[in-house]
Amino acid sequence: xxxxxxxxxxxxxxxxxxxxxxxxxxxxxxxxxxxxxxxxxxxxxxxxxxxxxxxxxxxxxxxxxxxxxxxxxxxxxxxxxxxxxxxxxxxxxxxxxxxxxxxxxxxxxxxxxxxxxxxxxxxxxxxxxxxxxxxxxxxxxxxxxxxxxxxxxxxxx
Amino acid sequence: xxxxxxxxxxxxxxxxxxxxxxxxxxxxxxxxxxxxxxxxxxxxxxxxxxxxxxxxxxxxxxxxxxxxxxxxxxxxxxxxxxxxxxxxxxxxxxxxxxxxxxxxxxxxxxxxxxxxxxxxxxxxxxxxxxxxxxxxxxxxxxxxxxxxxxxxxxxxxxxxxxxxxxxxxxxxxxxxxxxxxxxxxxxxxxxxxxxxxxxxxxxxxxxxxxxxxxxxxxxxxxxxxxxxxxxxxxxxxxxxxxxxxxxxxxxxxxxxxxxxxxxxxxxxxxxxxxxxxxxxxxxxxxxxxxxxx
Numbered sequence: 001x002x003x004x005x006x007x008x009x010x011x012x013x014x015x016x017x018x019x020x021x022x023x024x025x026x027x028x029x030x031x032x033x034x035x036x037x038x039x040x041x042x043x044x045x046x047x048x049x050x051x052x053x054x055x056x057x058x059x060x061x062x063x064x065x066x067x068x069x070x071x072x073x074x075x076x077x078x079x080x081x082x083x084x085x086x087x088x089x090x091x092x093x094x095x096x097x098x099x100x101x102x103x104x105x106x107x108x109x110x111x112x113x114x115x116x117x118x119x120x121x122x123x124x125x126x127x128x129x130x131x132x133x134x135x136x137x138x139x140x141x142x143x144x145x146x147x148x149x150x151x152x153x154x155x156x157x
Numbered sequence: 158x159x160x161x162x163x164x165x166x167x168x169x170x171x172x173x174x175x176x177x178x179x180x181x182x183x184x185x186x187x188x189x190x191x192x193x194x195x196x197x198x199x200x201x202x203x204x205x206x207x208x209x210x211x212x213x214x215x216x217x218x219x220x221x222x223x224x225x226x227x228x229x230x231x232x233x234x235x236x237x238x239x240x241x242x243x244x245x246x247x248x249x250x251x252x253x254x255x256x257x258x259x260x261x262x263x264x265x266x267x268x269x270x271x272x273x274x275x276x277x278x279x280x281x282x283x284x285x286x287x288x289x290x291x292x293x294x295x296x297x298x299x300x301x302x303x304x305x306x307x308x309x310x311x312x313x314x315x316x317x318x319x320x321x322x323x324x325x326x327x328x329x330x331x332x333x334x335x336x337x338x339x340x341x342x343x344x345x346x347x348x349x350x351x352x353x354x355x356x357x358x359x360x361x362x363x364x365x366x367x368x369x370x371x372x373x374x375x376x377x378x379x380x381x382x383x384x385x386x387x388x389x390x391x392x393x394x395x396x397x398x399x400x401x402x403x404x405x406x407x408x409x410x411x412x413x414x415x416x417x418x419x420x421x422x423x424x425x426x427x428x429x430x431x432x433x434x435x436x437x438x439x440x441x442x443x444x445x446x447x448x449x450x
Binding site for chain 1: 210
């Protein structure tokens with residue numbers, strides 16, 4: 001028999017209750033139970049960054065946290081960024097403008113890491129932007145467009 | 158569902174955690190920040206019967222000033238806190254200097270001091286740093302505790318002095334001496350990767366500007382952190398000159414015998430120890446401050 005636990009957490013401002021296997025990872029809870037598939041699963045050992053979400057405001061790997069560990073926490077995913085289906089938030093818009101997104105696999109995690117970093121420090125230097133991006137693998141665009149996107153966002157503030 | 162089945166407990170008190178370890182020790186793994194254990198579970202390289210999650214033990218998450226002028230750092234203190242905490246930066250800068258090399262900010266947000274030490278990856282920075290610092294580790298078990306010197310804690314590859322029923326709860330750092338500087342250097346294929354080799358160095362000068370005490374510890378070049386005693390002895394009592402640092406580098410390299418692997422040859426790693434020892438000592442000298450922290 002698999003061991004399960006009842007948990008309650010807030011995801012993108014909405015309260016959720018679920019009964020989960022204790023071995024379920026947070027990213028699998030988000031994708032498979034809550035159907036929030038904007039957070040992607042890549043390497044499952046913390047290297048690629050595709051599964052990065054915010055837990056109580058901190059960017060963490062969704063594949064390296066158990067769902068039961070998110071009990072009572074506030075989780076934010078990439079679905080929380082755009083104000084509605086027709087519009088992007090300013091960071092997302094700059095990503096599009098500066099070709100910071102191509103296949104999109106890494107994008108959700110990168111946007112969440114940058115969201116946390118920009119709350120922490122609204123005016124990062126280029127080196128600080130690159131330090132945040134270093135925790136993510138992108139195999140399409142090569143990061144320069146993402147750096148340009150963040151710096152354009154910062155310059156416009 | 159990638160991790161294997163396990164029985165999960167998140168005890169609310171240290172006593173409860175120690176009781177669980179006493180009951181399940183050999184079949185249990187302690188889950189702290191999860192940045193090493195969770196990958197092992199996801200890949201099913203670890204199949205523990207029990208996972209004991211210590212994240213609710215708030216008492217292990219504090220940085221406090223010790224009565225001796227040193228610091229006592231709880232095992233559950235996150236690496237992000239080690240990087241940013243004012244007491245750590247001021248009273249034990251070597252730890253803060255090592256943190257930017259540990260993974261990435263998203264990893265350090267979860268990864269803990271105790272988790273890194275108990276996992277004892279030979280290429281990890283924190284084990285080498287606490288050996289350089291002469292830290293003392295408190296290991297608790299139900300009904301008892303013992304204190305182990307950092308140099309005695311690392312027993313072999315991914316192996317520590319922790320018994321199956323023991324939990325690493327605290328790391329005591331001695332006072333930072335006056336006229337002391339430190340530095341960490343490493344080489345990795347990409348920033349945030351495990352080091353191909355690295356060196357943590359500390360230098361303390363006497364009143365005449367000579368080296369009163371030197372610490373040089375290599376990591377990623379042996380199964381455990383390697384104290385490079387010949388290099389340290391060659392420096393002690395002498396002037397901290399570029400020639401002395403070059404000689405220390407040569408002796409440090411002679412003190413390691415790293416293995417070849419897919420990432421680098423042993424000879425390359427040995428050469429790294431020479432170069433990184435010289436660089437780390439040079440930067441440690443530049444970081445010497447006049448007063449004790």
